[in-house]
Amino acid sequence: MCFHVKRWENNGWIGVSNKDIWKATWVKGHSGDTGNEGADALASKGAQLAEGDATPADAEIDHEFDVDGARLSTLTQSQAYKLLCMLADVEERPSARVIKERILATIKEVNGVEPAPSRIWKSIRHKDVSRPIRGFLWAAWKALQNTFKIGTFWEHLGPQYSKRGECPHCKVTESMEHILIECNIEGRAMLWKLAQDLWGRKGLRWIEPTYGKVDRHATRLYRILMTETVHLIWKIRCQRRIQRDDNDPASWHTKDEIRNLWVDAMNRRLTIDCAMVNKYKYGSRALKKATVLSTWRGTLLNEKALPEDWIDQNGVLVGMVPSRKRPRGRHRAPHESE
Numbered sequence: 001m002c003f004h005v006k007r008w009e010n011n012g013w014i015g016v017s018n019k020d021i022w023k024a025t026w027v028k029g030h031s032g033d034t035g036n037e038g039a040d041a042l043a044s045k046g047a048q049l050a051e052g053d054a055t056p057a058d059a060e061i062d063h064e065f066d067v068d069g070a071r072l073s074t075l076t077q078s079q080a081y082k083l084l085c086m087l088a089d090v091e092e093r094p095s096a097r098v099i100k101e102r103i104l105a106t107i108k109e110v111n112g113v114e115p116a117p118s119r120i121w122k123s124i125r126h127k128d129v130s131r132p133i134r135g136f137l138w139a140a141w142k143a144l145q146n147t148f149k150i151g152t153f154w155e156h157l158g159p160q161y162s163k164r165g166e167c168p169h170c171k172v173t174e175s176m177e178h179i180l181i182e183c184n185i186e187g188r189a190m191l192w193k194l195a196q197d198l199w200g201r202k203g204l205r206w207i208e209p210t211y212g213k214v215d216r217h218a219t220r221l222y223r224i225l226m227t228e229t230v231h232l233i234w235k236i237r238c239q240r241r242i243q244r245d246d247n248d249p250a251s252w253h254t255k256d257e258i259r260n261l262w263v264d265a266m267n268r269r270l271t272i273d274c275a276m277v278n279k280y281k282y283g284s285r286a287l288k289k290a291t292v293l294s295t296w297r298g299t300l301l302n303e304k305a306l307p308e309d310w311i312d313q314n315g316v317l318v319g320m321v322p323s324r325k326r327p328r329g330r331h332r333a334p335h336e337s338e
Helices: 005-010 019-023 034-047 077-088 094-111 118-124 130-146 151-157 159-165 176-182 188-200 220-243 255-275 279-285 289-296
Strands: none
Touching: 005 034, 005 159, 019 220, 019 289, 034 094, 176 220, 188 220, 220 255
């Protein structure tokens, strides 16, 4: 109340929990006042009551003291957008509600506890998830609500575009779930197998990815593996459908290409982690050295030959060797069984 109430009021009480109670609260600026001391005593007495015995607080405010809206001189564009959404009372899409309930139910099945819906959004913006992947995860969430340009989106543009909504390999309507989890095209299963193998070096049990299901240990490495792998599956799919001949299996990514892309993504992430330890450069955003060492311990190439603190060592790589590139033009079988 002493530090935040003015800012909350200026911002139109956006995102403030129990704002009706806060808006109705007034604190006198000095102690020793009879009314103030009496309020403290009543508050202490109320705090000791059982939950069922508590009396609802009177949050009614006189009109002359009820400040409505937000102060334009302090309002940011983001806050203005949130305020407009609050005032418009936008109804949640039925598809979004179904997906959200599905995710929450699956998390409860795995962990035994159902988190608040807001935790889904916070997990997308987790500091362990790189900025480009955060953007993709947001887009993927929108895709679950049929707002992404895949699958049924093309059916509304006419019969000449309907083929674009079909998976060329499985001959079913594409969805984000199909692309990331179900599709049998070259590469998807291989990428998940690479992630599983690297995770296995930690000696921990792998949980097959599904929508809403995360590893109960919620380790940093698992989060990195999941997000980097999902993003790479999507990028390979887009390259195949846009830059290559989607109907010609000979033009699809080979196993060697897919493996090298994944190993490169992991090594890039490892390099970024090592660089982010620099407190002088990154300040409060810097990672703790112990966090990086613990995250990648057990997954490195020739790890036994490395010092205990390998952060500043050059050439530290994950324990997956890239495949040797084949000479251009040599015959290959791009869709052989994995």
